[in-house]
Amino acid sequence: MKLSTKGRYGLRALIDLAQYSEIEPVSINSISARQGISERYLEQLMSMLKKAGLIKSIRGANGGYILAKNAKEISVGDVLRALEGSLEPVECSGLQEEDGCSAAGGCVTKYVWQRINDSINQTVDEMKLDQLVMESKAMPDTGVFEQGTCKN
Amino acid sequence: MKLSTKGRYGLRALIDLAQYSEIEPVSINSISARQGISERYLEQLMSMLKKAGLIKSIRGANGGYILAKNAKEISVGDVLRALEGSLEPVECSGLQEEDGCSAAGGCVTKYVWQRINDSINQTVDEMKLDQLVMESKAMPDTGVFEQGTCKN
DNA sequence: AAGAATCCCTAGTAAACTACTAGGATATGA
């Protein structure tokens, strides 16, 4: 039940982006420097976020990334699902039998997984990027904390 | 954010155990047969559940396992944590700096992980084994559904 | 037009983890 670095780094990167892209596009290089994440790896995460429609890119010199929509319309859930895929703890929510599950409605644990899934999604969807940016700005050390030491 | 087979199989096994151990101890062999889980693998899961104090074992012929406490005192959370370890999506909840995180209180994402963690734990802790056993008994096909096809 | 700064795309890979399997030791009831 762990989140991978994709989700962890990616959310940090997007908060950073939201915070700095108000004036001009933010380059991978600058996010990488502030957040202590490898440029090359971050590149891949940004690509995923772009495909998910959360950010837009501007190519060429002085280019970079900006949010594709308002920060209050982007939830933590949007970000994590874009990077981690579905957040459901067990993949048998769909009623398809493709997953080899023929129990249909007659499976007790399915109900358990469904409830966990619902609670996770509700929680991540009610947290929006703009709140996090505000909290981040209110914090003393942001951008100054020991880079590269925190993997979360 | 996926649960491994440990958690999935383990919960199924424990529901099965709770259901059949009212009269006599239940052997790994019989759970294995009903649930379509490898005996040898199930053995390891049972060992973990035992170490966590959720079940007790009775060795020798006619032995098997029984619950260590009342089914209504065992939560889904107890089972999953015993098998999967902590369910927290990111391990930086403790205020120790051991994890290489020196951000202490000044980390925005930490707050996010904490909220997800809380919601997961609340959800899994309010589901008790006795409820699941009741639901399971109320279902038509339990014990008859195609064994080995469902991995969840 | 040249060059630098960007994003874009595919592929490779070491390390870790998962989901088992295997072999045997130990305990207990009939």
Place this chain on the structure above:
DNA sequence: TCATATCCTAGTAGTTTACTAGGGATTCTT
């Protein structure tokens, strides 16, 4: 004593993760 159980340790093929590497394409600046 034998069959039936749990117990314990170790091995291992396959998958996934977290990157690194090597380019190519686009755009601004000079």
